[in-house]
Amino acid sequence: MASVVPIPSIQDLRVIFHEKVLVSPSEKTERKSMFLSNIDQMHNYNAHTAHFFTANPDFPPKIVTERLKMALEKVLATYDFAAGRLRTNQESGRLEIECDGAGAGFVAASSEYSLCDLGDDLVFSNPGFRQLSVLFDILPRDDQPLLILQVTSFKCGGFAIGTAMNHTLVDGAGAQKLLAVESPTTLWRCRALSSDKERVVSTLFTSMDIRSRLIPPLPDSYCGNAVLYAEASAKGGDIEKLPFSKLVELVWEGPRRFSDEYARSVIDLLEIEKWKLRPRIEYNVTSWLKLGLDQVVYPWGKPFCVGPICTVLAHACFLFPSVEGGVNALVSLPSEEMQRFQAYFHQFFT
Structure with missing residues (x-):
């Protein structure tokens, strides 16, 4: 629950x-x-x-x-x-x-x-x-x-x-595979409705590991940033009315288009725009569910809990495992929007 x-x-x-x-x-x-x-x-x-x-x-x-x-x-x-x-x-x-x-x-x-x-x-x-x-x-x-x-x-x-x-050093996604799509979709719907802008287009960016998508793929030893953003957009009113399965399909379209050619074109675009993509991001969901940080074995044992301490960006969300085996979502929003977000979140699961 x-x-x-x-x-x-x-x-x-x-x-x-x-x-x-x-x-x-x-x-x-x-x-x-x-x-x-x-x-x-x-x-x-x-x-x-x-x-x-x-x-x-x-x-x-x-x-x-x-x-x-x-x-x-x-x-x-x-x-x-x-x-x-x-x-x-x-x-x-x-x-x-x-x-x-x-x-x-x-x-x-x-x-x-x-x-x-x-x-x-x-x-x-x-x-x-x-x-x-x-x-x-x-x-x-x-x-x-x-x-x-x-x-x-x-x-x-x-x-x-x-x-x-x-974050210029590494992206923390060395072993990360495709992001789970249902959780970002749920959070996107709640976020879009909480903004109270029915006619405004809402855009979700999910962090996308491109290591295996490049030709040739990046080596396992590569520890620099290799994460770009898969985009999904819809009007706030449509996000509220569309079936959840349709929203999942919209979110899934982003990762599916990430071929080698597409990824390299985005990297070239960053050069033209002087790396200013991030400030235009409306809402970003990053998954730590498959990073495996809690599976690293130290001389004193494995950590029983690992996660982000706080978000550094407004309108951002991190997904990470909970101690009990579930999923935690660390959400960052202005206070008024957060109240509406919580209401829609409860409504979605009841």
């Missing part, structure tokens, strides 16, 4: 920060500028996630913090661009990554609460979770690390690993 989760009772995790340091690659790396694709150019913002782990007596938070910091040093020696900084090429106007070994951010913190205090199924819309992945306030805004890891320990011995990563 679908439901709208209540507002969390604990919205301040009472986090104390013990350490904020820059971590450099374990080996000296070559200084160079790294080209960013037209798709990468669209994604100059930070994506925040949190991975929650139950207590493991063999890996208390202090040990995890030390191990993770050492592991980060080794990772940066291979993926040196993650230790660089984002810069604008003065001649071309394009964003580039200056691989200068400036370092990634690392934060050690603790909360006054236990994980059980946060509820049985962690709600990632909780504004308090933003304390689990903070930006580097010890550096100026134009010199922020592209990657920041934060380990926050809880009184129970459990901990959270928060990540803040500039």
Whole structure:
């Protein structure tokens, strides 16, 4: 049964920060500028996630913090661009990554609460979770690390690993397959009706992984952005009156048209429009249901819950697995529209 989760009772995790340091690659790396694709150019913002782990007596938070910091040093020696900084090429106007070994951010913190205090199924819309992945306030805004890891320990011995990563680095969709289409359709209908604009055309963009659609396909090792947007449009009045199956068909048409030729034409269009596609997006649904982030095995075990901490864009939605095996949807809308959205959401499932 679908439901709208209540507002969390604990919205301040009472986090104390013990350490904020820059971590450099374990080996000296070559200084160079790294080209960013037209798709990468669209994604100059930070994506925040949190991975929650139950207590493991063999890996208390202090040990995890030390191990993770050492592991980060080794990772940066291979993926040196993650230790660089984002810069604008003065001649071309394009964003580039200056691989200068400036370092990634690392934060050690603790909360006054236990994980059980946060509820049985962690709600990632909780504004308090933003304390689990903070930006580097010890550096100026134009010199922020592209990657920041934060380990926050809880009184129970459990901990959270928060990540803040500039989206120009990766898209997080390395193993993602076709998006499930029913959930985006439901959310699109509720979103369109909540805007109270019956005659206005409503457009849904679903994030589309194009790795396997290109000829030749991108290699598995490719970790840059390879996500474009599949589009579906209809008038608000039609969205309300059309059968749900027809709306599903409209949404499914977008991914079906993504051939190699179509994807490359969109990439060329981004060059012409100077990567300004994103601001025109009315509503975007991104699925994390098949990313498999909760299946990554760390030395201290798998996370029991993984998800986005907060949306960085208005009118955006993330789908991700819940602890109990269902689906969570993190929706971002203005307050008035959110009230109408919830009403239509309840109406749809009753």
